[in-house]
Every structure is written in structure tokens, then in C-alpha cells.
Amino acid sequence: MILDKRNDLNAFRMGIREWLGDVVPNDWPERMAVADHQEFDAFQRWWMAERNKVGLGVPHWPEEYGGAGLSLTHQIVLADELARANAPTTMMYVISLNHIPGTLIPFGTEEQKRKYLPGIPQGDVWCQGFSEPNAGSDLASLRCRAENKGDHYLVNGQKIWSSYSMHARYCILLVRTNFEVKHAGITFLLMDMQSEGVEVRPIRQNNARAEFGEIFLTDVKIPIENRVGEENDGWRVCQATLASERGVLAFEGAERHRYAIEKFFADAVRDDARWLKDDQIRREFTGLFAELQAGRRLIRQLLDENKDHASSASMTPAFVKLSGTALRKRMASLLVKIQGLEGQRFSWGTEDMFDQPMFEYLTSFGGTIAAGSNEVMRNIISEKGLGMPKG
Amino acid sequence: MNATMASEVLAEEHFDEADLAALQAGIRTVLAERCGSLDLHAFLDRKLTLDRIIWEEAAGLGWFAVGIPEVFGGLGLGIRGLQILHQELGRHCVPGPYVATLAAARALASASSEPVVANVLERVATGELRIAVPAGTAESAGAAKNAPLLGDSDSPLAVVPVDGGWALVDLAATGSDLNMWDLTRCVFAAESGAGTVLARLPDRVGSDLAEAMALAVAIESVAGARAIAEQTVEYLKQRKQFDRIVASYQALKHRAADLFMRITTCEKIVQQAVDLAAQGSADAGAWAALAKAEAVDCYTFVSEDCVQLHGGVGFTWEFDVHIHLKRARLNEMLVAPNYIMRDRAADGLARAALAGRSTLELPTS
Numbered sequence: 001m002i003l004d005k006r007n008d009l010n011a012f013r014m015g016i017r018e019w020l021g022d023v024v025p026n027d028w029p030e031r032m033a034v035a036d037h038q039e040f041d042a043f044q045r046w047w048m049a050e051r052n053k054v055g056l057g058v059p060h061w062p063e064e065y066g067g068a069g070l071s072l073t074h075q076i077v078l079a080d081e082l083a084r085a086n087a088p089t090t091m092m093y094v095i096s097l098n099h100i101p102g103t104l105i106p107f108g109t110e111e112q113k114r115k116y117l118p119g120i121p122q123g124d125v126w127c128q129g130f131s132e133p134n135a136g137s138d139l140a141s142l143r144c145r146a147e148n149k150g151d152h153y154l155v156n157g158q159k160i161w162s163s164y165s166m167h168a169r170y171c172i173l174l175v176r177t178n179f180e181v182k183h184a185g186i187t188f189l190l191m192d193m194q195s196e197g198v199e200v201r202p203i204r205q206n207n208a209r210a211e212f213g214e215i216f217l218t219d220v221k222i223p224i225e226n227r228v229g230e231e232n233d234g235w236r237v238c239q240a241t242l243a244s245e246r247g248v249l250a251f252e253g254a255e256r257h258r259y260a261i262e263k264f265f266a267d268a269v270r271d272d273a274r275w276l277k278d279d280q281i282r283r284e285f286t287g288l289f290a291e292l293q294a295g296r297r298l299i300r301q302l303l304d305e306n307k308d309h310a311s312s313a314s315m316t317p318a319f320v321k322l323s324g325t326a327l328r329k330r331m332a333s334l335l336v337k338i339q340g341l342e343g344q345r346f347s348w349g350t351e352d353m354f355d356q357p358m359f360e361y362l363t364s365f366g367g368t369i370a371a372g373s374n375e376v377m378r379n380i381i382s383e384k385g386l387g388m389p390k391g
Numbered sequence: 392m393n394a395t396m397a398s399e400v401l402a403e404e405h406f407d408e409a410d411l412a413a414l415q416a417g418i419r420t421v422l423a424e425r426c427g428s429l430d431l432h433a434f435l436d437r438k439l440t441l442d443r444i445i446w447e448e449a450a451g452l453g454w455f456a457v458g459i460p461e462v463f464g465g466l467g468l469g470i471r472g473l474q475i476l477h478q479e480l481g482r483h484c485v486p487g488p489y490v491a492t493l494a495a496a497r498a499l500a501s502a503s504s505e506p507v508v509a510n511v512l513e514r515v516a517t518g519e520l521r522i523a524v525p526a527g528t529a530e531s532a533g534a535a536k537n538a539p540l541l542g543d544s545d546s547p548l549a550v551v552p553v554d555g556g557w558a559l560v561d562l563a564a565t566g567s568d569l570n571m572w573d574l575t576r577c578v579f580a581a582e583s584g585a586g587t588v589l590a591r592l593p594d595r596v597g598s599d600l601a602e603a604m605a606l607a608v609a610i611e612s613v614a615g616a617r618a619i620a621e622q623t624v625e626y627l628k629q630r631k632q633f634d635r636i637v638a639s640y641q642a643l644k645h646r647a648a649d650l651f652m653r654i655t656t657c658e659k660i661v662q663q664a665v666d667l668a669a670q671g672s673a674d675a676g677a678w679a680a681l682a683k684a685e686a687v688d689c690y691t692f693v694s695e696d697c698v699q700l701h702g703g704v705g706f707t708w709e710f711d712v713h714i715h716l717k718r719a720r721l722n723e724m725l726v727a728p729n730y731i732m733r734d735r736a737a738d739g740l741a742r743a744a745l746a747g748r749s750t751l752e753l754p755t756s
Binding site: 080262266276279282283285291293294295300319322323378381387388389 | 624627628635636638639640641643644645647648649651652655656657658659660662663681682684685730733734736737740741744745749751753755
């Protein structure tokens with residue numbers, strides 16, 4: 001068993017490498033590029049089941065909640081091997097794996113933890129019902145109404161940008177229980193997506209995929225015991241939710257990017273690619289190559305800070321988000337230039353940004369907008385990091 | 392004065408990160424006290440021989456010994472020690488021939504141990520000697536004869552191409568100062584053929600020197616960029632217009648955030664180059680070239696924006712921004728202009744790729 005080797009980091013690494021060599025199908029990126037919703041859903045569930053078989057379903061969770069209790073160092077080794085093997089991602093489970101334990105372990109009741117956490121390694125998909133059409137960067141202005149009816153909340157409103165919500169069994173939901181105040185009128189609920197009055201409509205993105213959903217809530221009844229924390233204390237709870245990912249995902253993404261760019265460059269050198277002879281494009285690429293390595297170093301700094309519990313004034317998380325997403329967009333844009341007319345033919349993208357640059361390019365705009373737009377990141381850097389006063 | 396000698400901070404052969412941090416704090420304290428804005432401006436206006444004063448101070452405190460191997464009387468701290476020194480020199484825009492002397496010493500130390508070279512290195516370690524080097528295209532032994540030198544025009548020692556090879560030369564005569572816009576460094580012309588060859592050096596000195604200079608310039612550039620960006624943000628926090636602190640305008644906050652984003656990125660790129668040099672990697676030269684181009688372009692970009700962020704005073708001689716801007720533009724041309732540096736980096740990275748080497752390995756734990 002891989003987990004039995006955890007006391008020897010190198011043996012642990014080799015165990016993961018061997019397992020991935022056995023289990024990862026080579027053709028998965030091409031298959032997933034053209035997969036429909038059902039095939040995608042089935043593949044993600046298959047991958048979670050495979051991970052769970054070797055005890056790596058929820059490797060970073062504490063053992064008392066069914067996890068492997070891996071240290072951050074072990075998680076990084078795992079992420080590094082996943083990237084090296086170009087293994088499938090767990091993108092459908094991002095909320096399940098990170099935000100649910102990050103919320104329920106500190107704030108949930110014992111009943112909530114017992115009811116919801118064990119289902120996740122078994123494949124329960126969670127989505128996040130936070131943003132609304134008129135509450136984006138200003139999340140606390142949300143207006144989804146919940147009336148306390150004694151044994152349940154009656155919920156009416158609309159949520160948006162909920163990734164994989166059409167696959168989700170449950171939803172973490174921010175609702176307004178007091179319209180007189182802003183932050184202090186928000187409550188955090190756990191919603192069964194199969195409740196009556198829940199409707200999900202996929203949102204088609206600029207890249208032709210539909211990974212987001214809009215959630216319409218009409219007289220949905222949510223039991224009182226599904227509240228996390230006190231009524232009107234949901235803002236505090238959701239801060240924990242949003243802080244629950246500690247950089248391992250960004251690390252894995254950057255490592256995948258590293259292997260891809262090295263392969264792309266080596267192929268270009270071997271093939272004597274024409275773009276390498278163009279001074280402007282070659283120099284631009286060389287600069288991006290350097291920036292990618294800078295990003296990997298910056299993420300390592302973030303992980304080190306998280307090991308040491310750095311102060312909340314650190315600019316590093318905002319720098320990682322700002323630089324990583326902007327770099328991805330610039331890199332994709334350069335690749336579009338390199339590909340020429342051929343690159344303008346429609347094609348579904350794979351996980352590898354170098355395969356279908358136009359798809360990657362269009363997708364990359366999501367990164368600079370989502371999870372705190374890059375403008376919000378600049379506010380955080382300048383106000384919290386540089387001490388520039390709020391305007 | 393309560394400055395600590397570098398050798399006291401770093402007990403020989405036993406240094407760690409805490410010792411290096413103490414060395415850095417010591418250098419920064421001295422330079423903050425002795426090389427502040429008023430001192431620099433007095434130097435620009437020829438009212439203070441700040442270059443001589445700081446050089447003597449640095450000699451007394453053992454800073455020149457930091458990068459020189461112990462066998463030549465140095466502290467043997469290699470590129471990591473030099474990184475700390477150049478960071479502070481760049482941050483404070485210290486006037487003087489530091490890049491030339493320290494890069495020449497680094498290249499000499501790995502090239503030769505004949506007595507004349509050893510003697511020169513020992514005297515560099517004490518701060519007695521300065522060494523000039525070609526300001527540009529330093530890697531080629533066939534470089535133009537009498538190409539401009541970076542260093543001190545009153546100091547005759549130089550590492551230069553001579554007769555198709557490299558040599559340590561006594562130039563014998565005072566060079567003629569070419570009067571750069573950047574008054575903190577001296578580029579001068581000298582008749583290298585008229586000098587005396589003190590020691591012939593192996594050909595690899597050319598690429599070693601280019602790598603050492605590129606690293607020094609990269610380190611100083613990104614440190615200078617951080618210094619002027621920090622200084623500018625502090626200015627924005629003082630300045631009021633329309634009854635508001637200027638720093639509270641979002642248009643300026645976002646620009647400041649972008650400056651620090653770029654500086655942070657370039658610091659990581661420079662660290663990659665320093666680490667490869669410390670490991671003696673075959674690809675250290677390519678990354679030094681890449682780091683030099685990225686760091687200096689960052690320095691120019693940041694300095695330009697800091698002029699604008701200062702408003703009218705940013706255009707004046709009295710404020711510091713133009714000192715950084717001019718250092719950035721001279722740095723751009725040192726070793727080779729940045730577009731050539733990027734091409735050299737691309738060639739080096741391509742060689743590594745063809746050989747199946749990754750230049751991107753990092754520890755994961």
C-alpha cells in the first residue's frame with residue numbers, strides 16, 4: 001500500500017509513481033476533450049473511485065474524518081507525481097475535496113460531519129452557491145432570501161457561476177436572513193440539490209463548454225439543522241470556506257504547465273520550428289519560459305508560508321493568483337500566434353494547453369475573472385500588502 | 392559607528408541562512424546611514440566623493456572578501472554572498488566599480504591560481520584593487536580592440552581580450568571617461584594594447600565573466616526596482632490632491648500592485664539563475680543571461696512608471712527616480728543589450744533541451 005510507505009518520502013513517491021503507471025489510461029486527455037456531460041461525469045467518478053481504492057480519495061483530510069492525514073509535504077509529492085504522470089484531475093470535486101472539509105471541520109455540527117464527509121470519497125459532488133447575478137466581486141451584497149419558518153428555511157433566489165452544479169448532489173449556499181444589514185445578515189446553509197424547487201441551467205462559456213451552472217431556487221425548503229454556524233454568522237463561515245485551499249491545486253497546475261512547456265520547447269527545437277527563427281516570438285517565449293519558472297518558485301514560497309502559518313498580510317496568495325492566471329493567458333495568446341491559421345479551426349481542448357491553444361486561450365479568461373478577479377487581487381496587494389489606503 | 396565586520400558575522404566555513412541574513416542586515420544598515428538620498432545627490436553634484444568613502448568603508452568591513460575563495464584570503468561565500476552584497480549595492484545605487492571588480496574577481500578565481508592572479512585576488516579582497524572589464528560583448532575573445540571598459544578610469548587593472556585570448560592587463564595609463572548619463576558608474580576608453588599583460592587567462596574567462604556580470608547586473612537591477620517602487624509608494628501615501636491621499640486612488644493602487652507583481656516575478660527568475668550558478672549547473676550561463684534581460688527590463692519599466700507616479704517632482708534632478716532610471720538603462724547595455732541576452736538564453740535553453748536536460752528542476756520538499 002502506498003500509504004504504508006509514508007514514513008519514507010521517496011518510497012512514498014515511488015509507490016505513487018508505480019500506481020499511476022498502472023492505472024492512468026494514456027488516451028484520457030483525448031477522450032475527455034470530446035466527452036459529453038455524462039462521459040465526463042462517469043470518468044471523474046471512476047477516477048475518484050480509483051484514488052479511493054489506494055486510500056488517496058481524500059488524502060489531505062485528517063484521519064478522524066476518513067482521510068489519510070497526509071502532511072502538506074506528502075500532498076505536494078502526490079501533486080508532483082500526478083502532474084508528472086499527466087494523470088486526470090479531480091476538477092469535478094474541487095469543492096467537495098477542499099471547501100467542504102474546510103467549512104464543516106471547524107464550523108459544522110457532529111451530525112453534519114458524520115452525514116456529509118464520508119460521502120465525498122464515495123463520489124458525492126458538491127457545488128458552491130455563493131455568487132449571484134448582482135453579487136460578484138461584492139459577494140456580501142447577495143440577496144437570495146431565506147425565511148426562518150421554525151423547522152426549515154424557505155429559500156428564494158438565484159445563484160450563478162456554480163461549477164459542475166449540474167453534477168452536484170449538494171450545495172453550500174449563502175443566503176440573506178436579514179435585509180437591514182450587509183455582512184451580518186448572511187447565513188450559511190447546506191442544500192440537497194434534489195430538493196423540490198431547485199433548477200440548474202448550464203451556462204455555455206466562450207470556449208463552447210458548459211461547466212458552470214445557474215441555480216434557480218423557488219420556495220426551496222432547507223431544514224434548520226442544515227445551517228452551518230449561527231443564523232446571520234454566515235460571512236465568518238464562508239471566509240473559512242474560501243481560505244480552505246492552501247495552494248496545492250495551484251502547485252499541481254503549475255507543475256503540469258512545466259512538463260508541457262518543456263515538451264513543447266524540446267519538440268520545437270528538434271523540429272527546427274519556424275517560430276524559433278522569428279526574433280520577436282522567440283524572445284517573447286523565452287521570457288514566458290522564465291516567468292513560468294518564477295511562478296513555480298512563487299507557489300513554493302506560498303506552500304512554505306502555509307507550512308509556517310504566515311500572517312494574513314502576506315501578498316503571496318494574491319501574487320500567485322494574479323501572476324499565474326495572467327501568465328496562462330499570455331502564454332496561450334502567444335501559442336495562438338505560433339499556430340497560425342490552423343489554430344483557428346474549432347477544436348475541443350484537452351487538459352494540455354499546448355494541444356489546442358485557441359481553446360486554452362479562450363478558457364484562460366475564466367482564470368483572470370474567477371475566484372476573486374485580478375482587479376480584486378490588485379486591491380488586496382495594494383491595500384493589505386502595500387498599505388495604500390482604501391479609496 | 393557600530394558596523395560589524397563581514398568576517399565577524401560569518402565564522403569561517405560555518406555559515407547558514409541566519410548568518411547570511413545578518414550579513415545583509417549589516418550591509419543595509421551601513422548603506423542606509425552612509426548612502427542615503429542626500430549623500431547620493433551630493434555625489435551627483437560633485438560635493439562629496441561618496442564613491443571613495445563607501446569603497447573604503449566596504450573595504451574596512453570586509454565586503455570585498457565575501458565572494459572571494461578562502462584560499463585567496465576571502466570569505467568563500469560564493470555567489471550567495473555576492474547576491475547579498477549586490478542586492479544592497481543595487482538597492483542603494485552605490486556609486487563605484489563594484490560590478491566590474493567583483494565579476495572580474497569571480498571569473499579570475501575560477502580561471503587561474505598563478506601567483507600574480509592570486510596576489511591580485513588577495514588585494515581585491517582587501518579592497519585595495521579595482522578591476523575593469525569590457526562593458527559590452529564581454530564573452531568574445533575577438534571583441535573589438537579598445538572596446539569601452541566598465542570600472543574605474545584611474546585604476547589600471549583590467550581583464551580584457553588580448554591577441555585572440557584573454558588576459559589580466561595593467562593598462563599603464565589613465566583611461567578617458569566616456570561620461571555616461573549614469574553618474575554612479577564609469578565607462579572609459581583605454582589603449583589595452585599599450586598595457587602590460589600580467590597573466591594570460593584561459594578562454595573560458597570570457598563566458599565566466601559574462602555570466603558573473605550578468606548575474607551581478609540582474610541582482611542589482613531587481614533590487615533597485617524594489618527600492619524605487621517602495622520609495623514611490625511611500626511618496627504616494629504622503630501626497631494629497633483633491634483633498635485625498637493620492638495612494639487611495641484605485642488607478643494608482645493597481646499600477647503599484649502590478650509593479651510589485653513584476654518585481655516579485657523577476658526576483659524569482661534571478662533566484663533561479665543564482666541557484667543554478669551556486670550548483671555549478673551547465674545551464675547557469677543561459678539562465679544568467681535570461682535573468683539579466685528580465686531583471687533589467689523590469690528595472691527600466693518600474694523606474695519609468697515611478698517617474699510618472701511621482702508627478703512633476705519625478706521629472707526633477709532633486710528626486711531619486713532618475714538615478715534608478717539611468718542605472719537601469721546602462722545596465723541594459725552591460726554584457727550585451729537585452730535582446731542579445733535573450734537570444735543567448737534561447738540558444739542555451741535549446742542546447743539543454745536537445746541534450747535532454749531540464750533547467751527547471753526544483754525541490755518539492
